[in-house]
Amino acid sequence: MSTPDDTTSDPDDTTSAPATAFDDEAVLLVGHGSRREKSNEQVRELAAALESRLGVPVDAAFLELAEPSIDEAFSHLETVVSRVTVVHCSLFAASHVKNDVPLAIEQARASYDLEIDNGSHLGIHPAILDLLDDRAAAVEAELGVDRERDDVVAVLCGRGSSDPDANGDVHKLARLLYEGRSFDRVEAAFVGITEPTLEAALHDLSKHRPDAVVVLPYMLGDGVLTQRVRDWTAEFDAEYPYVDALAGDPLGTDSRLLDVFADRWQEARTGSVEMSCDTCKYKVDLEGYEEDVGGARAMLRALAHQAEHADREDVGDEPHVHDAPEKHVAVCTNQTCAGSGAATVLERLRQEVRDAEDCDVHISRSSCLGQCGEGPMVAVYPDGIWYGGVTSADTERIVSSHIERDRIVSDLVQQTL
Known part of the structure; x- marks a missing residue:
C-alpha cells in the first residue's frame, strides 16, 4: 500500500486528485x-x-x-488511516473465519485506534462458478474431450474441514456447477479431515467408466494441497488407463475474484454481512457437534493455536510445527474482569508457572468469556474448566x-464444558 504524500497541496492547483469518501480508509486482505x-x-497480487x-x-x-x-x-495501517475493512481470502466459513480472524480483530481493536469492519468469506x-467452469473447460481441451459429446465427470476437491457448514457448501457449489451444464455428473471430494x-x-467414479474425469482443486493459491490433488489425480490416471483424468489449476489470481472481493468489501463496510447461522455448529445443535455450541471451545482452540505459533517463532523454529502445550489457560481481561483484578x-x-517444575502450560489473555459479574474468569483448556471469582x-x-x-x-469452578 502506498503511503499518503506528506507534502502540503496548493489549494489553487486544479490538477490535484479530488478527495473521496475513501481517503481515510484501507482494506486488509x-x-x-x-x-x-x-x-x-498470489495473495499479494490479488491485493x-x-x-x-x-x-x-x-x-x-x-x-x-x-x-x-494480521497484527503487524x-x-x-494505524499510522495512515482510521478505518480498515477486513476482506477474507478464505473460501468457506470454518474456524479461521469464525474464530481466528475475529479474535485477531478484537485484539487489534483493543490495541489500535482503528475502526475495523469484518467481512465474510468468499463463499458461493x-x-x-464461471471461473470453475472455465477451469474445467481448460482441462477438457487438454484431454481432447467435449462434455457435449463425451461422458465427462467433474470432481470439485476442497481442503476439508471439521466444520460441517463449510463442507456442506462444497457440496452445494458442486451441485450448482452441475446445474445447467453438460457434465455427466459433478461430485464433491476433499483432501482430508472429512x-x-x-x-x-x-x-x-472409475466404476462408471466415464470418458474423462476433470478434477478441480478448490483452493485459492498454488500451494502444497493443490500439488497433492495433482499427484493423486495423476496416480489415478495411471492406475485406470481406460479413464483420462487430469487436475486443473486453482482459482489463482483470476480477475473474476475481484468481483467477489468487491462485494464482500461493500457488505462489510455497510454492515450487511450475512453468515449461515442456521447451520453453524457454534450456534445450533447439530448431530455430532453438540459440544461446540457456544463457541467457547473454538475460542480457546484459537488462542492456543495463536500462542503456539508465537512460541515457535520466538525460539526460531518453523512456525507451523505444532508441539502444543499440555494445557492452555485463558484469563478474561475484558472490562468487567479487568476491574475485578484480572x-x-x-x-x-x-509467576506461579515460572516457579513450578516441569509445567507445560501457556497462559494468555482472552476477550470476554460471557460471564460478566462472575470474574475474574480463568478457563483451563483442554479440560473445559472455567473458574470464576478468581483472586x-x-x-x-x-x-x-x-x-x-x-x-x-472445585470451590472455584464456575462451569464446565
Missing part, C-alpha cells in the same frame, strides 16, 4: 499463508489488483506461515493442583 512463497505472492479496482489502499496479511501477520498489518458466488476423500471419490491474576498465574490468592492452588496434578479446584 487476509490470506491463510503457505510454505510456498508462490502461493503467498494490488483489488486496490486498483476499488481505488482504496489494500494491504495483504496472513494468519500464519507468511508475513506480515494493523500496526502499520456466480463469478466463482469424507469422501479425493482418492476414494476417484476410485468410485491483570493481577494473570501475572500471578504466570490472586487462588492462583497458587490453580497451578499446583489443577495444572500440575490434574486436581480440579
Whole structure:
C-alpha cells in the first residue's frame, strides 16, 4: 500500500486528485499463508489488483506461515488511516473465519485506534462458478474431450474441514456447477479431515467408466494441497488407463475474484454481512457437534493455536510445527474482569508457572468469556474448566493442583464444558 504524500497541496492547483469518501480508509486482505512463497505472492497480487479496482489502499496479511501477520498489518495501517475493512481470502466459513480472524480483530481493536469492519468469506458466488467452469473447460481441451459429446465427470476437491457448514457448501457449489451444464455428473471430494476423500471419490467414479474425469482443486493459491490433488489425480490416471483424468489449476489470481472481493468489501463496510447461522455448529445443535455450541471451545482452540505459533517463532523454529502445550489457560481481561483484578491474576498465574517444575502450560489473555459479574474468569483448556471469582490468592492452588496434578479446584469452578 502506498503511503499518503506528506507534502502540503496548493489549494489553487486544479490538477490535484479530488478527495473521496475513501481517503481515510484501507482494506486488509487476509490470506491463510503457505510454505510456498508462490502461493503467498498470489495473495499479494490479488491485493494490488483489488486496490486498483476499488481505488482504496489494500494491504495483504496472513494468519500464519507468511508475513506480515494480521497484527503487524494493523500496526502499520494505524499510522495512515482510521478505518480498515477486513476482506477474507478464505473460501468457506470454518474456524479461521469464525474464530481466528475475529479474535485477531478484537485484539487489534483493543490495541489500535482503528475502526475495523469484518467481512465474510468468499463463499458461493456466480463469478466463482464461471471461473470453475472455465477451469474445467481448460482441462477438457487438454484431454481432447467435449462434455457435449463425451461422458465427462467433474470432481470439485476442497481442503476439508471439521466444520460441517463449510463442507456442506462444497457440496452445494458442486451441485450448482452441475446445474445447467453438460457434465455427466459433478461430485464433491476433499483432501482430508472429512469424507469422501479425493482418492476414494476417484476410485468410485472409475466404476462408471466415464470418458474423462476433470478434477478441480478448490483452493485459492498454488500451494502444497493443490500439488497433492495433482499427484493423486495423476496416480489415478495411471492406475485406470481406460479413464483420462487430469487436475486443473486453482482459482489463482483470476480477475473474476475481484468481483467477489468487491462485494464482500461493500457488505462489510455497510454492515450487511450475512453468515449461515442456521447451520453453524457454534450456534445450533447439530448431530455430532453438540459440544461446540457456544463457541467457547473454538475460542480457546484459537488462542492456543495463536500462542503456539508465537512460541515457535520466538525460539526460531518453523512456525507451523505444532508441539502444543499440555494445557492452555485463558484469563478474561475484558472490562468487567479487568476491574475485578484480572491483570493481577494473570501475572500471578504466570509467576506461579515460572516457579513450578516441569509445567507445560501457556497462559494468555482472552476477550470476554460471557460471564460478566462472575470474574475474574480463568478457563483451563483442554479440560473445559472455567473458574470464576478468581483472586490472586487462588492462583497458587490453580497451578499446583489443577495444572500440575490434574486436581480440579472445585470451590472455584464456575462451569464446565
